[in-house]
Amino acid sequence: MINNVESLCCVAPIVRLGAERWRSLGLTDEGGTRMYGVSGRARRTGAWELPVGTPMRELIERHAGGMREGFALRAVMPGGASTPLVPADAIDVIMDFDHMKQAGYGLGTGTALLIDDSVCPVGLCLNLVRFFAQESCGWCTPCWAGLPWMVGVLADIEEGRGRPEHLDLLAEQMWFMGEQMCFCDLAPSATKALGTALKLFRGEFERHIEEGRCSYRERGPITGAGSAAGGRPAGSGTATGDRRPGPGPAAGGLPGLAPDRVR
Amino acid sequence: MATVAITIEGVPHEVDDRRNLLDICLSLGYDVPYFCWHPAMGSIGACRQCAVKLFWDDDQQGEIVMSCLTRPRAGNRVAISDPEALRFRAAVIELLMTSHPHDCPVCDEGGECHLQDMTVMTGHVYRRYAFDKRTFENYDLGPFVTHEMNRCIQCYRCLRFYVDYAGGHDFAAFGLRNEVYFGRLRDGALDSEFSGNLVEVCPVGVFDDKTFAAHYTRKWDLQTGPTVCPFCGRGCNTIAGARYGELRRVLNRFNGDVNGYFLCDRGRFAYESVNGPERVRRPLVGLSGLSASELVRGLGARLESALGERRVAVGARPRVARPRPVGIGSPRASLEANFALKRLVGDDRFFLGLADGEHTLVERAVALLRAGPSPTPSLRDIEAADLVIVLGEDLTNTAPMLDLSVRRWARLRPTADEERLGIARWNDAGIGMVKKEEPSALWIAATQAGKLDEIAAETFHGAPDDLARFTLALVAALDPKALRRPPKGLNAGAARTVARFAAALRAAERPVVISGVSSGSLPLLEASAALARALPGAPPAGAAPLALVVPEVNTLGLMLLGGERLSEAFRLAVAGDVEVTLVIENDLYRRAPAAQVTAFLRACGTAIVVDHVTTATTAAAAAVLPAASWAETTGTFVSHEGRAQRSIPALAPPRPVQPTWRWLSALAAAARLPVGQDWLTLDDVLDELARERPDLAPAALAAPPADARFVAMKIPRQPTRYSGRTAMHADVSVFDAAPPDDRDTPMSFSMEGYREQPPAALIARYQAPRWNSVQALNKFQEEIGGPLRGGDPGVRLIEPPAAPGPPPPVPTAPPAFRPASDRLLAVPLHHIYGSEELSMLSPPVAGRAPEPYLALSPGDAARWGGREGAPLPVLLHGAEKLHLSLPLRIVASLPEGVAGLPVGLPRQPFLDLPAELEIDHESRHV
Numbered sequence A: 001m002i003n004n005v006e007s008l009c010c011v012a013p014i015v016r017l018g019a020e021r022w023r024s025l026g027l028t029d030e031g032g033t034r035m036y037g038v039s040g041r042a043r044r045t046g047a048w049e050l051p052v053g054t055p056m057r058e059l060i061e062r063h064a065g066g067m068r069e070g071f072a073l074r075a076v077m078p079g080g081a082s083t084p085l086v087p088a089d090a091i092d093v094i095m096d097f098d099h100m101k102q103a104g105y106g107l108g109t110g111t112a113l114l115i116d117d118s119v120c121p122v123g124l125c126l127n128l129v130r131f132f133a134q135e136s137c138g139w140c141t142p143c144w145a146g147l148p149w150m151v152g153v154l155a156d157i158e159e160g161r162g163r164p165e166h167l168d169l170l171a172e173q174m175w176f177m178g179e180q181m182c183f184c185d186l187a188p189s190a191t192k193a194l195g196t197a198l199k200l201f202r203g204e205f206e207r208h209i210e211e212g213r214c215s216y217r218e219r220g221p222i223t224g225a226g227s228a229a230g231g232r233p234a235g236s237g238t239a240t241g242d243r244r245p246g247p248g249p250a251a252g253g254l255p256g257l258a259p260d261r262v263r
Numbered sequence B: 001m002a003t004v005a006i007t008i009e010g011v012p013h014e015v016d017d018r019r020n021l022l023d024i025c026l027s028l029g030y031d032v033p034y035f036c037w038h039p040a041m042g043s044i045g046a047c048r049q050c051a052v053k054l055f056w057d058d059d060q061q062g063e064i065v066m067s068c069l070t071r072p073r074a075g076n077r078v079a080i081s082d083p084e085a086l087r088f089r090a091a092v093i094e095l096l097m098t099s100h101p102h103d104c105p106v107c108d109e110g111g112e113c114h115l116q117d118m119t120v121m122t123g124h125v126y127r128r129y130a131f132d133k134r135t136f137e138n139y140d141l142g143p144f145v146t147h148e149m150n151r152c153i154q155c156y157r158c159l160r161f162y163v164d165y166a167g168g169h170d171f172a173a174f175g176l177r178n179e180v181y182f183g184r185l186r187d188g189a190l191d192s193e194f195s196g197n198l199v200e201v202c203p204v205g206v207f208d209d210k211t212f213a214a215h216y217t218r219k220w221d222l223q224t225g226p227t228v229c230p231f232c233g234r235g236c237n238t239i240a241g242a243r244y245g246e247l248r249r250v251l252n253r254f255n256g257d258v259n260g261y262f263l264c265d266r267g268r269f270a271y272e273s274v275n276g277p278e279r280v281r282r283p284l285v286g287l288s289g290l291s292a293s294e295l296v297r298g299l300g301a302r303l304e305s306a307l308g309e310r311r312v313a314v315g316a317r318p319r320v321a322r323p324r325p326v327g328i329g330s331p332r333a334s335l336e337a338n339f340a341l342k343r344l345v346g347d348d349r350f351f352l353g354l355a356d357g358e359h360t361l362v363e364r365a366v367a368l369l370r371a372g373p374s375p376t377p378s379l380r381d382i383e384a385a386d387l388v389i390v391l392g393e394d395l396t397n398t399a400p401m402l403d404l405s406v407r408r409w410a411r412l413r414p415t416a417d418e419e420r421l422g423i424a425r426w427n428d429a430g431i432g433m434v435k436k437e438e439p440s441a442l443w444i445a446a447t448q449a450g451k452l453d454e455i456a457a458e459t460f461h462g463a464p465d466d467l468a469r470f471t472l473a474l475v476a477a478l479d480p481k482a483l484r485r486p487p488k489g490l491n492a493g494a495a496r497t498v499a500r501f502a503a504a505l506r507a508a509e510r511p512v513v514i515s516g517v518s519s520g521s522l523p524l525l526e527a528s529a530a531l532a533r534a535l536p537g538a539p540p541a542g543a544a545p546l547a548l549v550v551p552e553v554n555t556l557g558l559m560l561l562g563g564e565r566l567s568e569a570f571r572l573a574v575a576g577d578v579e580v581t582l583v584i585e586n587d588l589y590r591r592a593p594a595a596q597v598t599a600f601l602r603a604c605g606t607a608i609v610v611d612h613v614t615t616a617t618t619a620a621a622a623a624v625l626p627a628a629s630w631a632e633t634t635g636t637f638v639s640h641e642g643r644a645q646r647s648i649p650a651l652a653p654p655r656p657v658q659p660t661w662r663w664l665s666a667l668a669a670a671a672r673l674p675v676g677q678d679w680l681t682l683d684d685v686l687d688e689l690a691r692e693r694p695d696l697a698p699a700a701l702a703a704p705p706a707d708a709r710f711v712a713m714k715i716p717r718q719p720t721r722y723s724g725r726t727a728m729h730a731d732v733s734v735f736d737a738a739p740p741d742d743r744d745t746p747m748s749f750s751m752e753g754y755r756e757q758p759p760a761a762l763i764a765r766y767q768a769p770r771w772n773s774v775q776a777l778n779k780f781q782e783e784i785g786g787p788l789r790g791g792d793p794g795v796r797l798i799e800p801p802a803a804p805g806p807p808p809p810v811p812t813a814p815p816a817f818r819p820a821s822d823r824l825l826a827v828p829l830h831h832i833y834g835s836e837e838l839s840m841l842s843p844p845v846a847g848r849a850p851e852p853y854l855a856l857s858p859g860d861a862a863r864w865g866g867r868e869g870a871p872l873p874v875l876l877h878g879a880e881k882l883h884l885s886l887p888l889r890i891v892a893s894l895p896e897g898v899a900g901l902p903v904g905l906p907r908q909p910f911l912d913l914p915a916e917l918e919i920d921h922e923s924r925h926v
């Protein structure tokens, strides 16, 4: 069953051009075209329909016009929040499913997010993991219980309360959220970016812990990451005062669904 | 099934590939921790606690798999103690503990907590999580079950049990991530009749027994006994726990043929009468303060003089009738107590103590079961069925655990689809999905709607006679030659319904018929048996299994023993033929119209009642002897299935309380009767029963005899850690009293004794090294879900004859029900909370019972000008005319011309139903 818009959009050209012609539009065996996108501090952010197999460098430098003045590219999140980061020196990678996978990344949505040198990698990871912690359906333990813990740890590091053992703890949780270990793909996906960030930017994590602060913060507000860091793990209610998750004034009906319950 | 060769922990095993690895490992005795898997509800893969390392062929790396979701394949190597698997399992506990309150000291689960056990088993000890815990507020879930959501580990068992298996509608999982909230939408009593199972299903202290909390004791301080639930005819196996001479709680005791892993809420929460103010604790006689022995001597003398004539005229009936004693038995007393009474008064002077209508029905039910060819289905037989048809029984209220069994069957019944799709039985989500697509295989015909209707393919509603006609029409549809005159005059709608039912029945290969006496209809009973005969069944019977529901714990045993009708005793007494009357464990006011009972008690000479609760009958008696309650006495009870089961008490009766049969033996001795003088233990009574009644002899085999020893020891009722034994009675005496002696069973009221697993009938608690919660049951079974080691307890007293006799004549259909213009037919309505006598002495259960009411169809309500809730005066034409004024309840499903009256409620006279009822216009207008 095909149910996503991107796939359905391919139907018309395939019918119009015929399968062979459409396939020949691609640069690699996978064939065809795809929507690619770039966001972040590029000169021209946007989305383009390009042949499948366009190298990432071409996407960034030709179509998006390279980085804006004063910003240097450090890594690329190639296809959404659940894809591992591609380091800046590896952007020659070819963007089709197979090549990306071979290289250990993932094509995902094909919409690349550029991570530049003004972005705190810790805050970025915090933001991502918090997102997944909030999206967890609550079924399997590594996910519903592991992600909030990681959010807490990342928030601690980001806010200057990090401790050296935190990095091991994060690594351990990531092992724990391996693919076999969870019921679905959400938790394994949740830590893909963090996994590569811990390799690419380990020094940054360590510096946060050593200095007990986030040096990016003093440079002003950070776009996209960390701004909502409240220092509380996602999903944790208040520790004091029992709050009924049920139909209270704020709950709008269903127990457990109160929008204010997750801070 | 295929057997595949695998190794577990390096040991080769041949295993069944239809099972999952967790089940296999546990069945083989390996310890693998788990939470979300449940032996009766399969696997869902949520908790990830059951991880093991699996190696394929010559692979050296292996992979972590969830054992509960993994089928074994030939050549698999399973490593439970692989370091990575160990680390993974400890990590799961560590995560589950992140938000856990760790309030074991004040948690009712403490000491029997699966989370505690699993935590210790995985070795997680040190807390690293340093953030806030998520907290919840709880709801008041009514009188039975507590709620402490902070302890929840999100295993989803409660939801699966309550909604998927028990069919509850007022329970859900709300929210997501680490804040899933399990409970109701708002405060309020849980609506399901099976809510108490949450206590055992929930592996932590979220749902616990609220009645137990009111007099809480740790499991290790409970003295427990393997009891049989006394609250209906199903005979579920229970474990009753006591401390300080008080009954504290009831838990499930597994019996794969009867109740499996579950109990109904009546069975679990209705035990309070044992402790309550209604208890008879000492002899009650007029004004005098006689001691028990003085009283027995006095009563014995009365008995002796009453029996004088009989003793001289041994063998021959005295020509000149002289008043003689009579004995009235009881369906809530044990087989032994009833037998002892029967011996004491003689066969012709023993009366069953059933209401007359019920007597007729149960007598017929026993005859039908004995004649065969249909056997009674056990729980396992029901679970293997491919169709179930329920006739005239509101199972939810008349045999609640049959309701749950049918529900579980409906969810799990084996079908071709799951075979074709290769979906394993334990794959709960998969099976659930398949079942959602399949049409229901449950068919119901009843007087009015019941809770089971919602999972039925179709329900037919009609007056009892119409149900019988409907059933016979099904017989005729299945076998056109079976009936000489098939019922005519079913209207077109009913005829189409018959056709649909018949089509389903015709296609069934393993159907089960469930009927019973609750509707009070003899024609329906007969028709049900005829339907079972017309349906296919396993050889040698060749007919479909037939379950007949009877109301009380020993109704069937009493009828097997046999005796005269209660009305006959009344007749004798009023004729002046009764001198002394012995009533055991029976409130006659629940069996016959009050005027008749009062007249009888006036005319019956000295009325001696042996009972454990005060009743209207004890109030009218000359003397009351304090009987041991069901939780204090050993006895055999025969369930509706014909299964004789031994109930072994949790506590010793406090002096002078003793089992009914012992009182009878003492009375016989005082009366110098040659009866019962060699009854020293229960086994002596059973021996005599076996001599007198070889057909009932197997009853003795329901449990090992009292002199059985295990390595020369008895089986202790107290756990090894039982505390305070030398101090608990220090307020009475500082001397260390010897534990009470149990002469009737091979169990002791102490901590000392045989510590290995006892025979199945003597299991008083589930506990095993490293397993302190109810989950320890796994260790007592031959395999997961399978019978207890050595076989599930109980002996069937009725099996269909090997060579069936000539088929009984197929009953003729009663005439169609035509409501008279000025009369209604009142039929009995049963209530799980309300209709049973002893359970209503438990305040939590009584609080859930309805007040008496009158149910009418909307048409009749309009016709008679009744408004919902407004009292309607009626005149009931039963055995006696009865004026009642009852609030009206409009029940849409009741057929026109049929009224419903709840039966058995306290504060309500005996209702002789079915009976005609008219709206009492006269008193209405005064």
Ligand code: SF4
Binding pocket: B100, B101, B102, B103, B104, B105, B107, B108, B109, B110, B111, B113, B114, B115, B116, B151, B203, B204, B205, B206
């Ligand atoms: S649920 Fe178990 S582990 Fe949790 S507080 Fe209660 S006894 Fe302790």
Ligand code: SF4
Binding pocket: B151, B152, B153, B154, B155, B156, B157, B158, B159, B182, B201, B202, B203, B204, B206, B207
């Ligand atoms: S309440 Fe108990 S059974 Fe329900 S999900 Fe929580 S821990 Fe499991």
Ligand code: SF4
Binding pocket: B229, B230, B231, B232, B233, B234, B235, B236, B259, B263, B264, B265, B266, B267, B268, B399, B400, B401, B402
């Ligand atoms: S179904 Fe009957 S025997 Fe079973 S637990 Fe309920 S009341 Fe007791």
Ligand code: FES
Binding pocket: B033, B034, B035, B036, B037, B043, B044, B045, B046, B047, B048, B049, B050, B051, B066, B067, B068, B069
């Ligand atoms: S028991 Fe296997 S995942 Fe929960």
